[in-house]
Amino acid sequence: MLDDLVKNLVLVKREFANNYTGSAHIQEVIPVSTSIQFPIDTNHLEMLHDFAQRNPIYFNSFEEKIAGTTCVVYEGDINEYWLNSIKHGSSCQPFYPTWIMSAYVMALVAKKLGYRELVDIGSGDGRIAFCGKILELISYSIEIDNVLVELQEKISKSTNQNFNPKCKDALEFDYTQLQLTHPIFFIGGLSQMGGDLLATSIIDKINGISNISHNTGLVFAGTNSKKQLSNNISHGGWGSIIKKYNLNIVDTVSLPTIWTFDQTIETPYIYTKFN
Ligand SMILES: C[S@@+](CC[C@H](N)C(=O)[O-])C[C@H]1O[C@@H](n2cnc3c(N)ncnc32)[C@H](O)[C@@H]1O
Secondary structure: OHHHHHHHHHHHHHHHHHHOOOOOOEEEEEEOOOOOOOOOOHHHHHHHHHHHHOOOOEEEEEEEEEOOEEEEEEEEOOHHHHHHHOOOOOOOOOOOOEOHHHHHHHHHHHHHOOOOEEEEEOOOOOHHHHHHHHOOOEEEEEEOOHHHHHHHHHHHHHHOOOOOEEEOOOOOOOHHHHOOOOEEEEEEEEHHHOHHHHHHHHHHHHHOOOOOOOOOEEEEEOOOOHHHHOOOOHHHHOHHHHHHOOOEEEEEEEEOEHHHOOOOOOEEEEEEEOO
């Protein structure tokens, strides 16, 4: 079911991107209703729309039939948030969101793998943590930028989904205070653009928490772009970190993101776990 969901989401994204004539800074789609192509729990689907509708980065929406599926197209602008997110001394990556539907699939995979807690590191507007919460994982959302965290708090309150937004530098945060038992960490950044700093800091911290170090998952956002990969081509740019820390790869799921909208490749999310 998950493989088909991913395949159909990518199909919809590619047809939408090919035919999009609007001029919005960012755009993404969410199916209107559950279907054979998108067999998603109706309540979850409603909550995904709720997240988009209550999120001020989107200023317009309309219905459109794409690849046989009626979807809502959400158009928005993240310029102001992007600028804020690069002002911090230890910012490892500016704000660029994944698609809401992709965030849902990512959390669904984490749920299927049996994790109990989801920790989104560099969480932007909190969409991955939000999706973890609606799937009944205990979610934490760590973000360095106060404007984005205020946005998360607003969405958390208005959707009635507490995904625990925290305005913290992920490099400094003390993860023992979350009392994690079986967590999965999503690292919010491409390896070559600062994500490697986030990842190594988290891995070192997890290694220092003896009761979870054998029990933890890490998800990396990779890239298939040859230009970005240059000389670090394996596992979407994460090969050397995976090797250095002896991580096991359990799955790779390629999904639409804002930054690959105009590309014919998607963003590979690499699910790994500690040995
Ligand atoms: C590429 S965005 C990813 C957003 C979100 N995870 C998603 O996929 O939609 C990276 C985010 O990481 C945040 N960030 C960068 N360095 C950070 C740090 N040291 N601690 C916490 N957040 C950080 C940025 O402000 C930005 O919002």
